[in-house]
Amino acid sequence: MFLRNAIDKSTERDRLRQRLVQRRRRDHAFALASLAVMIGASLVLLALLGQLVYDGIGRISWQFLSSYPSRFPSQAGILSAWIGTALVMLLTALTAVPLGLGAAIYLEEYAPKNWMTDLIEINITNLAGVPSIVYGLMALGLLVYQFHLGQSFLTAGLTLAMLILPMVIIATREAVRAVPPQIREAAYAVGATKWQTVRDHVVPYSMGGMLTGMILALSRAVGETAPLITVGALSFIAFLPHPPLQSEFPFFSAQWLFDPFTVMPIQMFNWVSRPQEDFHINAAAAGVILLVMTLVMNAVAIVIRARFRRRIHW
Amino acid sequence: MNAEAVLKKVEGWRLSFRLSMQLKEKAIESLLLFAALTSVAITLGIVGILVYESTSFFLQVSLWEFLTERQWTPLFSEPHYGILPLVSGTLVTTAVALAVAIPMGSLIAIYLSEYASSGTREVVKPGLELLSAVPTVVYGYFALLFVTPALQKLWPELPGFNMLSAGLVIGIMIVPYVSSVSEDAMRAVPVHLREGAFALGATRVQTALRVVFPSALSGITAAYILGISRAIGETMVVAIAAGMQPTLTWNPLEPAATMTAYIVQVSLGDLPHGSVGYQTIFATGLTLLLMTLIFNIAGHVLKKRYRQIY
Numbered sequence A: 001m002f003l004r005n006a007i008d009k010s011t012e013r014d015r016l017r018q019r020l021v022q023r024r025r026r027d028h029a030f031a032l033a034s035l036a037v038m039i040g041a042s043l044v045l046l047a048l049l050g051q052l053v054y055d056g057i058g059r060i061s062w063q064f065l066s067s068y069p070s071r072f073p074s075q076a077g078i079l080s081a082w083i084g085t086a087l088v089m090l091l092t093a094l095t096a097v098p099l100g101l102g103a104a105i106y107l108e109e110y111a112p113k114n115w116m117t118d119l120i121e122i123n124i125t126n127l128a129g130v131p132s133i134v135y136g137l138m139a140l141g142l143l144v145y146q147f148h149l150g151q152s153f154l155t156a157g158l159t160l161a162m163l164i165l166p167m168v169i170i171a172t173r174e175a176v177r178a179v180p181p182q183i184r185e186a187a188y189a190v191g192a193t194k195w196q197t198v199r200d201h202v203v204p205y206s207m208g209g210m211l212t213g214m215i216l217a218l219s220r221a222v223g224e225t226a227p228l229i230t231v232g233a234l235s236f237i238a239f240l241p242h243p244p245l246q247s248e249f250p251f252f253s254a255q256w257l258f259d260p261f262t263v264m265p266i267q268m269f270n271w272v273s274r275p276q277e278d279f280h281i282n283a284a285a286a287g288v289i290l291l292v293m294t295l296v297m298n299a300v301a302i303v304i305r306a307r308f309r310r311r312i313h314w
Numbered sequence B: 001m002n003a004e005a006v007l008k009k010v011e012g013w014r015l016s017f018r019l020s021m022q023l024k025e026k027a028i029e030s031l032l033l034f035a036a037l038t039s040v041a042i043t044l045g046i047v048g049i050l051v052y053e054s055t056s057f058f059l060q061v062s063l064w065e066f067l068t069e070r071q072w073t074p075l076f077s078e079p080h081y082g083i084l085p086l087v088s089g090t091l092v093t094t095a096v097a098l099a100v101a102i103p104m105g106s107l108i109a110i111y112l113s114e115y116a117s118s119g120t121r122e123v124v125k126p127g128l129e130l131l132s133a134v135p136t137v138v139y140g141y142f143a144l145l146f147v148t149p150a151l152q153k154l155w156p157e158l159p160g161f162n163m164l165s166a167g168l169v170i171g172i173m174i175v176p177y178v179s180s181v182s183e184d185a186m187r188a189v190p191v192h193l194r195e196g197a198f199a200l201g202a203t204r205v206q207t208a209l210r211v212v213f214p215s216a217l218s219g220i221t222a223a224y225i226l227g228i229s230r231a232i233g234e235t236m237v238v239a240i241a242a243g244m245q246p247t248l249t250w251n252p253l254e255p256a257a258t259m260t261a262y263i264v265q266v267s268l269g270d271l272p273h274g275s276v277g278y279q280t281i282f283a284t285g286l287t288l289l290l291m292t293l294i295f296n297i298a299g300h301v302l303k304k305r306y307r308q309i310y
Helices: A002-059 A078-110 A115-127 A132-146 A153-177 A181-189 A194-223 A228-229 A264-272 A276-311 B003-060 B063-068 B084-115 B118-131 B134-156 B163-186 B191-199 B206-216 B215-231 B238-241 B259-268 B276-305
Strands: none
Touching: A002 A276, A002 B084, A002 B134, A002 B163, A002 B206, A078 A115, A078 A153, A078 A194, A078 A264, A078 A276, A078 B003, A115 A153, A115 B003, A115 B206, A132 A153, A132 A194, A132 A228, A132 B003, A132 B215, A132 B259, A132 B276, A153 A194, A153 A228, A194 A276, A194 B003, A194 B063, A194 B134, A228 A264, A228 B215, A228 B259, A264 A276, A264 B134, A264 B238, A276 B134, B003 B276, B084 B118, B084 B163, B084 B206, B084 B215, B084 B259, B084 B276, B118 B163, B134 B163, B134 B238, B163 B215, B191 B206, B206 B215, B215 B238, B215 B276, B238 B259, B238 B276, B259 B276
């Protein structure tokens, strides 16, 4: 009887120990599986990116950067596309940055608590979830056909500006919110007005976060394709827009705003959708340049964020 | 001039200076309010234009036909205006994408929030953010030229355009969104809940799956909804890799156009402003917007229902 009990107890203890080991094993298995998924996904993506670079890098040359698109893949280039991207981005930044900054400052510093503020807030969150192609449709109906801006640089820049405005506002607001209230109170205490406080204290202190958010939003805009297709980007442009600067009075002209446009992702899309293999190599090369553009912008944003974070100690 | 007059004059300057300051403050405030209101104007523009153009479409095509007809051939000589084939294409690619993104995104989020050291997290999180910056047209290139050929080695009869590879690539593309937002939600779960579970002898996987995950469900739902709206609205990958033929099918191995791909296809051509073909893209866009809206509202409701108060 005694012996029996002792045996029972020891087998029970063994079973318990076994279960403990099992539990730990399951824990480790789960961790390993998650890690494997993470590494696997990164490897797949790295392989895809590597393949893209491998396919495209040989095609990148001065000739590729300085030629217009062509029927012959080996003569085609991205001159009109990269100049187009640069000009569209300029317009987008000129529109989205002041509007986004103003909206964010209003919502964080001025807005009273009332239904209008609530409406603006809900509206911004919802806008951020609208598919980008819907912005394109809106721009087609409104800018192209109601305001008669044409299928032009101006339309393209405004379309992308509207698209990234919610992103700019959200990022800028976060940066403004990170400035501690004591800074504002100190400014008020020495007699500064609201605008003086904002201009001389809040904006300079939140500059790092603001710049980061704006650059990230612009890097999204660089790669946007769908809304620009709907507003009528051309994929075959063998001329440059009118130069913004002239030698005669009044020295600069706005004619280029109304020229037809193309951008890098449109050019790449056009080359991908062609059946010939040689054009796919051009597409890969354009893709590499596009990737480098967005990655450089992101890297700049990360550096700015790190630098400002280091400099400010509240 | 006596002292009183000087004082009066100074007082007058002070008042006018004050007045101009106040005016300037007011002016600046109204300017900033104007900037904030542009976002409302954009929403009004989107809804207004889509409804306006769709109304002229629905004056010619009945809503009943639009919703029940099983063919979408608006540009043929004998046009059929049934949105179902485009909706099925969108739903199939979205389902494939979610089948990839939700398990992968959740696992990565759990790993980062519950297992990874802070050093790993510092490297992986910005890396994931960087991935979401890759232009979608580049992902489309991957789908058409790398993923489809790779899948064709497994199923030689797979067509060159198919929804499977487009969906898989969209899935990979939205993993960063899903994992980043769910990780934030799980990190926001208070540590004492985890400590309670550990004190009862739970392992880390038990704590993660039975304590942290359910507590963060509200935020995780938001992450899934974000992924779903991305997948529904994704355009370039499907336009490049899934084909342009509207087909009513639920089989991901077949080619089919989605709503977004159809809009791209029509926009690439040259349709006269005001024609029925031109109006179809607005009707399609409105359907797309309503679909994302429904998912967003559903997400909002679920988020509220699962909200935990600690």
